[in-house]
Amino acid sequence: MEVCYQLPVLALDRAVPKHVLSRRGAISLTSSSCLFGGRSPRQLSKRRGAISYDSIDQTALYIRMLDVRLGNFRSEIRGSTSHLSGESEDHASNRKQRSKLSLQMYLQCSRSFHGTLTFRHLHLLDQVYYGQAKCMLQRVGTWNFDIFLFDRLTNGESLVCLTLELFCKYGLIELFGLDPLRLHSFLVRIQEGYRSRNPYHNSLHAADVTQAMYCYLQEPKLSESLTSWDILLALLAAATHDLEHPGVNQNFLLKNDHFLASLYQKNSVLENHHWKSALSHLRESGLLSHLHRMEERLGSLILATDISRQNEFLSRFKAHLDRKDLNMSSPEHRQFILQMALKCADICNPCRPNSLSTCWSHCVTKEFFQQGDVERAHRHDVSPLCDRHSNSVAIIQKSFISYVVEPLFVQWARFCDTPLSHCMLGYMNVCASCSFQWPSENAFKHRAAAMLQQFNGQA
Numbered sequence: 001m002e003v004c005y006q007l008p009v010l011a012l013d014r015a016v017p018k019h020v021l022s023r024r025g026a027i028s029l030t031s032s033s034c035l036f037g038g039r040s041p042r043q044l045s046k047r048r049g050a051i052s053y054d055s056i057d058q059t060a061l062y063i064r065m066l067d068v069r070l071g072n073f074r075s076e077i078r079g080s081t082s083h084l085s086g087e088s089e090d091h092a093s094n095r096k097q098r099s100k101l102s103l104q105m106y107l108q109c110s111r112s113f114h115g116t117l118t119f120r121h122l123h124l125l126d127q128v129y130y131g132q133a134k135c136m137l138q139r140v141g142t143w144n145f146d147i148f149l150f151d152r153l154t155n156g157e158s159l160v161c162l163t164l165e166l167f168c169k170y171g172l173i174e175l176f177g178l179d180p181l182r183l184h185s186f187l188v189r190i191q192e193g194y195r196s197r198n199p200y201h202n203s204l205h206a207a208d209v210t211q212a213m214y215c216y217l218q219e220p221k222l223s224e225s226l227t228s229w230d231i232l233l234a235l236l237a238a239a240t241h242d243l244e245h246p247g248v249n250q251n252f253l254l255k256n257d258h259f260l261a262s263l264y265q266k267n268s269v270l271e272n273h274h275w276k277s278a279l280s281h282l283r284e285s286g287l288l289s290h291l292h293r294m295e296e297r298l299g300s301l302i303l304a305t306d307i308s309r310q311n312e313f314l315s316r317f318k319a320h321l322d323r324k325d326l327n328m329s330s331p332e333h334r335q336f337i338l339q340m341a342l343k344c345a346d347i348c349n350p351c352r353p354n355s356l357s358t359c360w361s362h363c364v365t366k367e368f369f370q371q372g373d374v375e376r377a378h379r380h381d382v383s384p385l386c387d388r389h390s391n392s393v394a395i396i397q398k399s400f401i402s403y404v405v406e407p408l409f410v411q412w413a414r415f416c417d418t419p420l421s422h423c424m425l426g427y428m429n430v431c432a433s434c435s436f437q438w439p440s441e442n443a444f445k446h447r448a449a450a451m452l453q454q455f456n457g458q459a
């Protein structure tokens with residue numbers, strides 16, 4: 001079967017058959033009992049606040065984060081999903097509306113183009129943008145791929161376009177008998193499950209991680225041994241690894257006794273939430289209902305991105321490399337390498353060319369500082385790295401690279417020993433030394449301690 005797709009600027013809204021989904025308030029229920037393993041939804045679903053979850057395996061049927069932002073983070077909000085996702089009605093409906101517009105219509109509405117171009121010209125512009133986005137996809141496996149530009153060319157649909165492209169490249173649709181419309185619909189839901197107003201943890205970050213993952217899957221050590229099944233899981237995990245991220249860290253949820261913290265027993269709270277959200281979308285879409293045993297493997301990949309477990313993974317990785325005993329024909333070892341690859345993809349932004357890494361460092365700092373502002377406004381202690389009055393992009397980058405990124409990428413280069421793995425270290429060094437105003441040595445030590453506290457203790 002030949003599968004073609006078009007860059008979905010004109011959103012398809014017909015992918016999920018109407019009879020499959022019914023929505024009650026904030027919860028989506030599937031009418032098909034097979035999605036619940038033959039058990040009735042009523043038996044399984046429990047509701048706590050705005051979250052409904054499977055009482056047996058805590059898998060959310062349809063999870064939406066409460067608004068944990070200023071003024072709302074202790075309150076339960078009921079109502080439409082747009083409220084639950086923390087977006088205002090206006091913002092959510094604009095966003096939905098925008099995703100249905102073609103680029104030409106969007107541009108026509110936009111102020112910057114208003115009155116300067118005729119409809120006919122905009123149509124031409126549309127073609128140019130599609131052409132450029134398609135052209136960029138030919139170089140999707142290159143490390144200097146500019147995901148920010150790709151996102152603009154695809155009108156904010158980078159995660160959907162990129163992931164579809166990769167599924168097609170690997171022939172996963174035919175290999176696993178996937179329904180292309182369900183796949184597209186699933187990816188649109190995933191993309192919309194990321195909060196667009198998070199400066200960093202949004203669908204662009206997910207697209208960036210997915211693109212990085214693809215580059216790592218091309219590394220000979222991986223490409224020569226991974227199965228199509230491994231590749232399918234790796235791409236899915238990359239695309240969903242931060243799904244429904246609230247824009248604050250685990251520390252914040254613990255300090256505020258957020259119910260997600262108790263739901264997941266204070267362990268990898270966010271990562272469990274991302275995983276369970278991904279499962280809920282997968283189950284609702286019915287995309288992989290014919291494939292078994294994928295849920296746990298997907299979970300083990302997503303849970304590995306918990307940065308507070310970095311040392312655990314790194315020592316295991318080092319031990320394998322010292323003993324030279326990694327055997328890529330073993331499914332366990334392949335899974336472990338995929339975990340390491342996803343961890344690298346997740347924090348690879350300082351290893352990108354400088355023009356890209358600088359953008360990422362500003363995005364992540366903005367998110368940290370927004371959290372700090374909320375904490376300050378509520379007279380809570382401001383979390384490490386989140387105080388805009390005593391931190392800067394430079395301070396945060398220097399600490400992050402020294403204590404988190406470098407140790408991981410040095411070992412990754414030891415394992416891969418390829419031009420890409422060494423080139424990433426080169427870019428990382430440029431990022432660490434360029435254009436920032438570096439703090440004094442004392443200030444640096446102070447911040448480094450805060451960094452370690454955040455990434456190791458999650459106090």
Ligand SMILES: Nc1ncnc2c1ncn2[C@@H]1O[C@@H]2COP(=O)(O)O[C@H]2[C@H]1O
Binds near residue numbers: 360361364
């Ligand atoms: N450029 C960066 N500077 C500082 N911290 C970062 C950067 N990129 C990623 N991180 C942190 O690394 C963490 C990886 O896991 P999270 O996505 O939960 O949250 C991420 C951020 O807290």
